[in-house]
Amino acid sequence: MPIRFDHVTYAYPATRGGAQPALVDVDLTVADGEFLGVIGHTGSGKSTLIQHINGLLLPTTGRVTVDGIDLADRTARREVRRRVGLVFQYPEHQLFADTVAEDVAFGPRALGLPAGEIEQLVITALERVGLDFCEVGHRSPFELSGGQMRRVAIAGVLATRPGTLVLDEPMAGLDPVGRGAMRELLRTLHHQGLTVIMVSHDMEDVAALADRVLVLRNGAVFACGTTSDVFSHHAELREIGLGVPRAALFAARLAARGVVLHAHPLTVEALADAIASACTSHREVG
Amino acid sequence: MALGQYHKADSVLHRMDPRFKLVIAVVYMLVIFLANDAAGLVLVLAFLGVAVSLSGVPARLLVSGLRPVLVLVVFTFVVNLVFIRSGEPVVDIGPVSVTTGGLSTALFMATRLLALFVATALLGFTTSSVDLADGMEGLLAPFERFGVPAHELSMILSIALRFIPILTMEKDRIMRAQSARGADFETGNVITRFRAILPVLTPLFMSAFRHAEDLSTAMESRCYHGKEGRTRVKVLRPAARDWYAVAALALLGAALVALRTGAL
Known part of the structure; x- marks a missing residue:
């Protein structure tokens, strides 16, 4: 389901007519099955942008369409909310039900799906985030660990079987193990065919997962391209206060000292591969 | 309500001792009910008008802060208008009739209520929550010996x-x-x-x-352990302006009492 932003500008009601709008003329297409990373400084419009994708915010000017459905249409918005799952920052803070199963069932129930279907949806959704229905389904979500609670919250969004998953800082506040597990989860969901849009300020996470990166600055698109392309512009990113993945930085430092790698590594694994192959070919030449 | 929607500015009202402001606001709200004729109401509103103009709070802000309670004011007005049946009938619309008595009571009640809300809002707009709490503590301090x-x-x-x-x-x-x-x-x-x-x-x-x-x-x-041994950054000390305000309120009260008893 392609998502189209057609010259979208959005100003928050309080600042309307006065200050700088939160989004300025954003034009963007997200293709089916893509993994898009969204990066930018605090206040660059990342959160505003993603709230447009399921109509929580409506553009001041311009148009947002999902699968050709215009979000300005009130009745269609409900359908789009089913197709696009939105996971807010710290989603575990929105858990409320007595049991995990009840909480995950909230979305399907709110959309009026038949009761018989709901249980199967809940089981599947929990399974997709790596939790066992029989084990955690009957427990209170508040007695789970932080990482598990976040998984439950994501399952709650997946339960309506959206084709697109939008996440705002899904790794925030997780320890390294939880972080790695969350990366693995997002990678798996993406491979299962979900379109994923992830807001993050961690360049390593974006580099490890995204196919394409959108860079926002003061509400406008600063850059948009493949991950390796965007992260090759070290100087420009640094100028707007963003970093690049350490592997890319390392490769650039090597290049500055005369060792040019024949790839643009973005992750530690890719960097190791690139260095290893450079060493091998060097030895063969020697 | 208006509490907690502090408007930062530097006015006489902002600089007033919060203890005085609290007492004056409460007494003013009681004094409002002394006014039972047009002249009294004008005095009550004039006092409030002076306070608003001294406060440095933009009228636009004050009005928007009062919007939620406006419903109550209108409701009071309508109820009094319809249900009080003293004096001469003015209009008759089917089962509803409006009398002169109803009209004047309705006007009185709505105006008093509005003055009440404006006074509260003004207190909220000119007093930060820290000042408000300090003022309350200062006023309650004498009762500490009774276990408050x-x-x-x-x-x-x-x-x-x-x-x-x-x-x-x-x-x-x-x-x-x-x-x-x-x-x-x-x-x-x-x-x-x-x-x-x-x-x-x-x-x-x-x-x-x-x-x-x-x-x-x-x-x-940060070692907070209640009041014991705690000192203050801002020590409350009444200034001339606080006593002027008290005098103005006393004058208003006296004038209203005089109006009521027919001495004026």
Whole structure:
């Protein structure tokens, strides 16, 4: 389901007519099955942008369409909310039900799906985030660990079987193990065919997962391209206060000292591969 | 209500001792009810008018702050207008008839109510929550010997006021998150709407507890242990302007009493 932003500008009601709008003329297409990373400084419009994708915010000017459905249409918005799952920052803070199963069932129930279907949806959704229905389904979500609670919250969004998953800082506040597990989860969901849009300020996470990166600055698109392309512009990113993945930085430092790698590594694994192959070919030449 | 919507400015009213402001506001609200004729009402409103003009609070802000209670004022006006049947009839519309008595009572009640709300709003706009709590503590201090925990009460008040905007933001965030999952807060009857609130209320309580936990840790780690041995950055000391305000209020009260007893 392609998502189209057609010259979208959005100003928050309080600042309307006065200050700088939160989004300025954003034009963007997200293709089916893509993994898009969204990066930018605090206040660059990342959160505003993603709230447009399921109509929580409506553009001041311009148009947002999902699968050709215009979000300005009130009745269609409900359908789009089913197709696009939105996971807010710290989603575990929105858990409320007595049991995990009840909480995950909230979305399907709110959309009026038949009761018989709901249980199967809940089981599947929990399974997709790596939790066992029989084990955690009957427990209170508040007695789970932080990482598990976040998984439950994501399952709650997946339960309506959206084709697109939008996440705002899904790794925030997780320890390294939880972080790695969350990366693995997002990678798996993406491979299962979900379109994923992830807001993050961690360049390593974006580099490890995204196919394409959108860079926002003061509400406008600063850059948009493949991950390796965007992260090759070290100087420009640094100028707007963003970093690049350490592997890319390392490769650039090597290049500055005369060792040019024949790839643009973005992750530690890719960097190791690139260095290893450079060493091998060097030895063969020697 | 207007509490907690402080408007930062530098005016005489802002600089006043919060203890005086609190007492004057409360006494003024009582004095309002002494006015029972047009002249009294004009005096009451004039006093308020002077206070508003001294406060440096933009009229636009004051009006927008009062919008929520306007419904109550209009309701009071209509009820009095319709149900009081003294004096000459003015208009007759089917079963509803308006009399001169009804009209004047309605006007009186609505104006008094409005003055009450404006006075409260003005107090809120010109007094920061910290000042308000300080003022309350100062006023309660004499009762400490009777076991009133003045310091604790004012600390509770200032924390509560401080958390209103934070919890409001949190509520908006949770509502957005649940709407993204298909929750509907806008349609349905009272019961379905009430049920729709539950998925917001539970997380909101959880977050309030979380905030309370964090705050108590933060206070404890800065060695807060109640009033014992605590000194103040701002020591409250009444200035000339505070006594002028008291004098003005006393004058208003005296004039209203005189009007009532027919001495004027």
